[in-house]
Amino acid sequence: MGLFQKLKEGLGKTHSRLVHEIRRIVTGSPRLTGTTLEQLEAALLGADIGRAVTAQIVNSVKEAYESKGNQGADVLSIARDIVERSLSNHSTDLARAESGLTVVSVVGVNGTGKTTTCAKLAEYVKKRGQKPMLAACDTFRAAAIEQLKLWGQRLDVPVVAGTYNADPASVAHDAVTAAMARGADYLFVDTAGRLHTKNNLMQELQKVHRVMGKKLQGAPHEVLLVIDATTGMNALNQAREFHKAVSVTGLVITKLDGTSRGGMVVAIHKELALPVKFIGVGEQIDDLQPFNAADFASALFQV
Numbered sequence: 001m002g003l004f005q006k007l008k009e010g011l012g013k014t015h016s017r018l019v020h021e022i023r024r025i026v027t028g029s030p031r032l033t034g035t036t037l038e039q040l041e042a043a044l045l046g047a048d049i050g051r052a053v054t055a056q057i058v059n060s061v062k063e064a065y066e067s068k069g070n071q072g073a074d075v076l077s078i079a080r081d082i083v084e085r086s087l088s089n090h091s092t093d094l095a096r097a098e099s100g101l102t103v104v105s106v107v108g109v110n111g112t113g114k115t116t117t118c119a120k121l122a123e124y125v126k127k128r129g130q131k132p133m134l135a136a137c138d139t140f141r142a143a144a145i146e147q148l149k150l151w152g153q154r155l156d157v158p159v160v161a162g163t164y165n166a167d168p169a170s171v172a173h174d175a176v177t178a179a180m181a182r183g184a185d186y187l188f189v190d191t192a193g194r195l196h197t198k199n200n201l202m203q204e205l206q207k208v209h210r211v212m213g214k215k216l217q218g219a220p221h222e223v224l225l226v227i228d229a230t231t232g233m234n235a236l237n238q239a240r241e242f243h244k245a246v247s248v249t250g251l252v253i254t255k256l257d258g259t260s261r262g263g264m265v266v267a268i269h270k271e272l273a274l275p276v277k278f279i280g281v282g283e284q285i286d287d288l289q290p291f292n293a294a295d296f297a298s299a300l301f302q303v
Contacts, residue, residue, distance in 0.1 A: 007289060008299045010281020014262035015300055018047050019076065026075050032065040040075070047260065048232050049083070050267025056082050080301035083266055087293035090275035094125070094290075095222035095249060101179050103187045103212055103219035107205060107246060108226035109238055110193030113254040113280065115144050117226050118188040119151035120288035121278070126157065130185035135175030136161035137168040137208060138192040148190055155285075158182065168192060168204065169211040176215045189220065202245040209246055224277060226252045227268070230259045239268055252288070254280035262300065 008015070021043035025036055037058055044054040057079045064073035096102050104121065106114050115138065122132035134152055138144035142164045152159035160175035172189060179187040191208060194201035212219040225248045227235040242248050251274050256262050269276055276291040 004295050004299070006287065007279075007281055007295055008302075010257040010279075010287070011262050011296075011299045012257070013260040014047055014256075015302075017260040018043065018263075018300060021046070022075055022079070032062065032073075037062060044079070044263070047263035048267055049263035050233075050270055052270050053082060053086050053266050056086075076301045080297045083300060084293050084297035086266060087269055087276065087291075087296060090269075090273070092250075092275050092277050092291045092293075094121075094277060097218060097221050101176070101184055101187060101216060101219075102221045103176060103179075103189065103216060104222040104224060105189045105191060105209060105212075105220035105246070106224050106226060106252075107191050107242055107248070108193060109195055109228075112193070112226040112228040114138075114193065114226045115147050115151070115190050117224075117252055117254065117278075117280070117288065118148065118190045119155060119157075120280075120285055121188050121224075122151075122157045122186070123155050123285050124278075124288065124290075125186050126155065131183065132157050132186045132188060133175070133179045133182065133184040134159045135172060135179075135187055135189040137171050137175070138190050139164060139166045139168050139171060140192045144190065144192070158184075169208045172208045173211050173215055176212050176219060180216065202241070205246055223247060223249050224252050225250070225274075226254060229253050229256045229262055229264060232259070232261045232264050233267060235264060236268055236271060239272055239274065243272060243274065248274055250275050250277035252276075252278045252280070254288075257281045265296065 025039045041058050060078050061075050106118050108114050118134055125132045134148055134157055136145045136148040139162055145161050149159050160178050162171040223246055225242050253265050256279055265276055278288050279291050280288045
């Protein structure tokens with residue numbers, strides 16, 4: 001199955017709901033009315049597209065109707081083009097240090113899929129011919145250490161881990177040291193899940209980053225915030241607080257296949273101007289895909 005087909009299937013719930021609603025609204029009204037526009041707005045907001053991009057789409061549809069009439073205004077095409085443009089204004093490539101090791105810190109609240117995301121990212125760079133390593137810096141959840149070690153065995157990727165309740169910053173320091181010594185291209189650091197409202201846990205994450213930066217200048221070179229798409233717009237507050245604390249450089253949106261509110265990708269990107277770098281559309285190791293704005297917009301709105 002091709003990448004686009006996987007993406008389309010993964011976004012199936014959001015696509016079905018959006019396209020069904022928009023078609024119902026458009027075919028049910030031979031001319032554009034205030035009620036039609038309100039219904040269109042409600043459908044887009046219901047998919048968590050967000051107020052800013054929803055307003056752009058509604059205004060563009062209104063202009064198209066006024067200039068071309070009912071037959072000339074393709075609402076789905078208008079929506080697709082606006083969403084694509086909205087998501088296309090940032091580089092989505094995984095960061096790369098100018099030379100040597102690139103350290104990627106993977107952060108987020110509990111249950112978003114950070115550990116699995118680290119493993120999938122390691123597999124992604126490995127397929128590109130680069131050498132990854134993994135660091136088990138979630139030392140509060142014993143299962144997280146074992147889970148990452150199992151992924152490492154499965155993917156044949158080295159894992160640096162401490163003991164349960166060890167100092168995460170110490171593990172991170174050792175991991176950077178080991179990755180540099182082994183000539184790794186990427187080190188993916190699995191951090192503990194933490195509520196964005198807990199200042200002490202955010203300070204601990206800042207310490208992990210400071211320690212890595214002292215060991216290797218510029219580290220972490222990428223800070224990826226993993227967001228569970230099924231939480232919808234609640235993820236926006238998480239993103240705001242993590243970004244304040246540790247300067248997030250990109251987003252990884254997981255579990256898009258489990259929600260009909262996949263438009264939250266658009267809303268969070270628009271609100272925080274953070275690039276979406278990867279999206280997860282399934283459980284398999286290759287179901288984490290590099291983000292492509294045109295493919296995402298087409299998967300949402302293409303009939």
